[in-house]
Amino acid sequence: METESADHLIRFRDGGFLDQPVETVPTDEITIGYTPRSDGEDTEYTKLLAEAADELPPILVHRPTMHVIDGAHRLRAAALRGDTHIPVRFFDGDRAEARLLAVAANVTHGRPLSTADRTTAAGRVFASHPHWSDRAVAAVTGLSARRVSQLRKHTPAARTGHRVGRDGRTRPVDPARGRALAGELLRTNPGASLRSIAAEAGVSPATVADVRDRLRRGEDPVPSRRPEPTAAPEPTAAPEPTAAPAAPADTRPPISLESRRRPARTPEPPPGPAQLLRIFDSLRRDPSLRLSESGRNVLRMLGACTLVVQDREKITATLPTHCKEQMAQLAHGYAGLWSLLADELACAATAEAS
16 A cells, blocks of 8 residues: 555545445444544543434444444444444455544544644554655645644655655655656666656656656756846936826815725635635534534535535546536536525524624
8 A cells, every 4th residue: 555645545535435335233343443542532522422312423444353443432322322233334445544544534523633643643654654745644644734744854754765645646755866866777777668767766757758868968867947147137227207297187076084994895705625625624523513414414415515626627527528518507507506505594694693
């Protein structure tokens, strides 16, 4: 799993698990093994779940070990209520993937992981996947990429020459170093394939091809990044001042002092993709939605919209041509309904707050 991307775990967490069938499993067959929480079970949260009138949402279990990946508090709540069975969705990956998924799932909903637990989880990722990029580790652990970069400096993972991004692509940490290494490899083994040199230097085959062409022209493998100095423009004489034309008489009514002090209101821009995902994550963590059937229906609906936020360009590129016109009509129609719903929700929130 070292060279795989983190994106498949994120996609599974953000809705891919819904493709797994729900099975009813005896509670005594499931165990709480690895947990990313250092402080253990929150008994008050377990009691809150146990007192919920609705059926508990399915938990996520690692099938090979029958260990809970996500839902330890729900499993405890089921036992507290005396339930002998619990709904389960299974994950069939290996143990290392299950542990990473446990972290990724618990940073976004339910009772989120503490900052200390996320920091500890980042250290485990550095040990098992040292080549994962800062953004990939951040996506799994819920830390910022800047914080992940700071933590990496104190681990052996900081010495890796290339990183694997969320998309699975390998990129050099220092592009100049990768180009220089590719140049050395080409000089010592000019008959080697572009792919073999790219894999050894940690750069793309296209970069190796560019390095090869530069060597053939007698140029350095690493292009200079400093722009050529340009001559300063010749100073021009300042134009002679000319008398300003007389301003036409202002026939507009005088503006009051009060209106001058009040700045014009500008409409707030709609939230961008990143903000939409943050809002969805916040709603997904709300127990009042997760623990009711109507709330779970809303979250499932919003989860589908999240896929549009993440894969809009891919949907446009891969949708069959004969379906695109009908899809466009549906999208326009649904957009109008969403706008109507947004107005109704805003009015209702204002009325209830007053």
